[in-house]
Amino acid sequence: MNDRMNRIVGIILVVASAAGFGTLALFGRYAYADGMDALTILCLRFGLAAIPALALLAVRREPLPRGSVLLRLFGMGVLGYVGAAFAYLAALKYASAGLVALLLYLYPIFVALLAVLLLHEPLTGAKGLALGLALSGTALAVGPLRGQALGILLAVGSALLYAIYIIVGTDVMRRVSPVQSSAVIFATAGICNGVLMMVTGPQLPATGRGWAAITGW
Numbered sequence: 001m002n003d004r005m006n007r008i009v010g011i012i013l014v015v016a017s018a019a020g021f022g023t024l025a026l027f028g029r030y031a032y033a034d035g036m037d038a039l040t041i042l043c044l045r046f047g048l049a050a051i052p053a054l055a056l057l058a059v060r061r062e063p064l065p066r067g068s069v070l071l072r073l074f075g076m077g078v079l080g081y082v083g084a085a086f087a088y089l090a091a092l093k094y095a096s097a098g099l100v101a102l103l104l105y106l107y108p109i110f111v112a113l114l115a116v117l118l119l120h121e122p123l124t125g126a127k128g129l130a131l132g133l134a135l136s137g138t139a140l141a142v143g144p145l146r147g148q149a150l151g152i153l154l155a156v157g158s159a160l161l162y163a164i165y166i167i168v169g170t171d172v173m174r175r176v177s178p179v180q181s182s183a184v185i186f187a188t189a190g191i192c193n194g195v196l197m198m199v200t201g202p203q204l205p206a207t208g209r210g211w212a213a214i215t216g217w
Contacts, residue, residue: 006016020216025097027213028089032104039088039197042207044214047190053183065176065184072172074183077188082196084158086190091154095147103155106133110163118167150202 031041057064065073091100109131115121147155175183207209 019170023103025092027216028092029097030213031210035203035206036210038086039193039200040203041089042085043190043193043197046186050186053186056179057183062177062180065180069172069175073184074188076165076169077185078192079161080188082192084090084161087154087158091151095151095155099147100155104159107159107163110160110168112144114163114167120195140160
């Protein structure tokens with residue numbers, strides 16, 4: 001019963017994560033309309049997300065990871081939430097939100113292929129069917145598929161970087177708690193994007209609607 005409940009909870013969390021991830025294009029469009037650029041959006045989103053994660057880490061008295069695990073979490077923050085997230089938001093300037101969302105959801109295919117190549121996991125017929133159905137469902141759900149070549153390239157690049165992020169995290173996540181990993185990754189992404197934002201010049205939200213887009217409300 002315990003294993004069954006864990007599986008159900010896991011499925012619910014995956015669905016909730018996918019639903020939240022799917023709103024990024026919508027909120028990104030609102031943020032752009034308020035005058036922000038990609039680096040400012042990412043700095044604010046991850047900087048704000050790091051605050052409750054670090055606070056929860058302190059409340060639970062969990063130590064920060066150390067050594068190679070900490071370095072790999074730093075790398076995941078840079079790879080997944082600096083590289084992949086920046087490419088995704090940048091793609092929205094050159095392609096429709098529907099096309100960018102569809103191309104981003106190529107990442108499960110990349111994950112499956114990388115798992116075969118690097119983790120030696122079998123690619124079963126059931127996995128292949130599930131991937132095909134998921135991609136087909138996304139294609140039916142998204143809006144107009146319009147975009148320039150640069151937008152397409154950035155969106156596919158984002159999907160590939162996110163897939164690498166997941167593969168790298170497969171081993172690391174077994175050694176740390178979700179709170180530990182989230183605190184380090186969010187803080188790393190917030191700081192790195194903040195440094196890049198200061199180099200290019202911050203473009204902060206001009207209205208309450210912009211701040212709402214940043215916080216996801």
